[in-house]
Amino acid sequence: MKLLKLVPDHTNIDFVRLRGWAFGLTLLLSVLAVGVTFARGLNLGVDFVGGLMIEERFASPPDLTRVREVVDAQGLGEAQLQTFGDPRVLTIRLPTQDGADEGATNAAVKKVSAALTQAFPGATFTRYSTVSGKVSNELIRNGVLAVVLAILGIGLFAIFRFEWQFGVSTIVAIVHDLLMTLGFFALTQFDFDLNIVAAVLTIIGYSINDKIVIDDRIRENMRRYRKMDMREIINLSVNETLPRTVMTSVTILLALFALLFLGGHVLRGFTAAMILGIVVGTYSSIYVSSSLLISLGLRAEPGEKKPARVDLSNAERIAPRER
CATH class of the missing domain: 3.30.70.3400 (Alpha-Beta Plaits)
Incomplete structure (x- = not known):
């Protein structure tokens, strides 16, 4: 029986080439999200306003x-x-x-x-x-504190697990995902309550899982191909992990869409936030977090002259199997 493959073998997409457009789009969407949030405000649920x-x-x-x-x-x-x-x-x-x-x-x-x-x-x-009003104030404080600590903790983990550039790029991508979620709720005026805070924390968890897989492959390839250009290492790493990324996102989205249409209106805001988070998190993992490493000066061999462009047509075959 032939296995289903959403991404063909030997895929070799030049993601880094589009990083300028991706950074511009990310900045534009982030500014729009902040603007919509301040202009319309969040429709805070009873959990937060009492x-x-x-x-x-x-x-x-x-x-x-x-x-x-x-x-x-x-x-x-x-x-x-x-x-x-x-x-x-x-x-x-x-x-x-x-x-x-x-x-x-x-x-x-x-x-x-x-x-x-x-x-x-x-x-x-x-x-x-x-x-009550007192409880709602405590919930707001605890909700904001939980999100901030989660972002800082994930950034510190990436710094100690890899290098400081990985931590910075991870925080930037997660903040982008968070702003997109806030902008979405300001635009749609769905209730923003504790369920949505749980959805935001879940989105952060999914995003970091996706980013850590890609970052781990980038570090592995930096050790394997020490004289390869950093652009090629990132393209190689993202293409190697692309089948896993796409398959994971698609399977999760199938479950979320079923929950969106069959779960009733009570879960609609939570599910909508999760769907948006999966889409935005996948985008930021591929186009923002990984490509930002080049802008932050990450190098496989600092100080060495960059070699000529490497042919990656067989990258999938020569790369180690994903664990």
């Missing part, structure tokens, strides 16, 4: 103005309404209720649910969540 979130499912897409009137009439504070994915599912946000205990929260949920059921026959309560 308050009460009620999710209601209607028999048909409701009139948001009418829903707001019904909820505001309950005297629970100004309501914020949001729909995404299924237009029949509506998220209702309310300020933290007086007392903020379970009894007050349950009473508010029952009051809103009963009023909506009466005004919109067929409406059903789905779920609710509540977080």
Whole structure:
């Protein structure tokens, strides 16, 4: 039985030749992501802003103005309404209720649910969540701290595991992936809650796994071909690991797309973040992180004259098998 190969044998793509375009695109996307994030802001979930979130499912897409009137009439504070994915599912946000205990929260949920059921026959309560203001501030601090420590820890690992250039290129690529995720959530206005922080940390973990594989092959080839030009070493290393990179990304994306379409709207933001992270992480591993090593001055044999261009037509055959 013939094995499925998404990348043909003896692939020899000159990735480094496109590094100028890749750096320009990366910078442009990063600036746009930062701009969109500051302009639109993140739609922070109840986890981060505190308050009460009620999710209601209607028999048909409701009139948001009418829903707001019904909820505001309950005297629970100004309501914020949001729909995404299924237009029949509506998220209702309310300020933290007086007392903020379970009894007050349950009473508010029952009051809103009963009023909506009466005004919109067929409406059903789905779920609710509540977080106090103090807890939300702690969650914001801990979430930001977790992401920052993860990035710094990964950068330090790459520096001690390889050389300082690998650590810098890894941090740059991960920050790029993180900015793309923030820009995506600012643009789509999906809820940004603790589930998304978990998705961001997962994206960072996937990205570093992909980058470490490529970096390890680059270091291995630097030792194997000590007088080869650094451009050729990077192209050789990326092409050798390309089948693994593509196969891993495709299989993960298949599972994520199934979760996106079949997992329900509750997981839609988490899944969308993961899909974006896999695509952006694969791009940054191939075009940003590896090519940036040249700009940072990494050399196989510092001080030696670079040899002529090496023919890599048989690179896949002469390279060691991936472990």
